[in-house]
Amino acid sequence: MAAPPQLRALLVAVNALLRKRRYHAALAVLKGFRNGAVYGAKIRAPHALVMTFLFRNGSLQEKLWAILQATYMHSWNLAWFVFTYKGLRALQSCIQGKTYPAHAFLAAFLGGILVFGENNNINSQINMYLLSRVLFALGRLAVEKGYIPEPRWDPFPLLTAVVWGLVLWLFEYHRSTLQPSLQSSMTYLYEDSNVWHGISDFLIYNKSRPSN
Structure with missing residues (x-):
């Protein structure tokens, strides 16, 4: 079904406006x-x-x-x-x-x-997402500009080890300093896996469902 003439004329006018520099x-x-x-x-x-x-x-x-x-x-x-x-x-x-x-x-x-x-x-998650990427980018920029020498070996494994070491240390001993969503994720991974009562909450569910 063809569009009405008025609608076609409106679309032509809008497209013409959008193309104006x-x-x-x-x-x-x-x-x-x-x-x-x-x-x-x-x-x-x-x-x-x-x-x-x-x-x-x-x-x-x-x-x-x-x-x-x-x-x-x-x-x-x-x-x-x-x-x-x-x-x-x-x-x-x-x-x-x-x-x-x-x-x-x-x-x-x-x-x-x-x-x-x-x-x-929401804003906290967005800002922390950006912060990690900004820090990486600033490190690369510092190397590109010659402010710091280019590493002779790949520093990524060491960075990975430090990040994971710090986040688990914070989770175990200073949990309140971590963002709530990260606390929830790490609780699921590292603490909920310590508790079960049978095959259902060992393999199928994270926590046993209440019996009726």
Whole structure:
């Protein structure tokens, strides 16, 4: 079935507007908002689904609501951050007539405070995810710039050993310092595996189900 003439005319007008270079910066901000929302939902929904059904107690309705809340918050925050970042970069470029490297840091700095500044579980996970990658990238950048010599051997095995040694030491003796979701995961792996009452909660279930 063919689209009505009015709809076809509207689509032609919209596509013509989208192709105009004079509006590119503003439209890029809007598409950034769209991409942030979509990507945030794609990333958070599967993670929230798995973590909620593995570790969260409550009814099915409560679990589904928790998944929707986490997905919405991640999607909304990421959408607004991309919108803010791209908007501030475009504004700085417009004011100064060109783009400078400092624009990226300043725009993201302000966007981070405005969007991800609240200390909650979702923002904490996102920030820690980024922190690990930033530290890796800064190490590589320091080598590229010659600030530190390039290692003559692969440091990854040593880094791995230190990370795992520290996280298990923290879990065993300073557990409260770890993020709650990590505590839950490690409890499942290292403590729940110490307890069973029969074949059902040894092999099939993590914990025995209450008898009726």
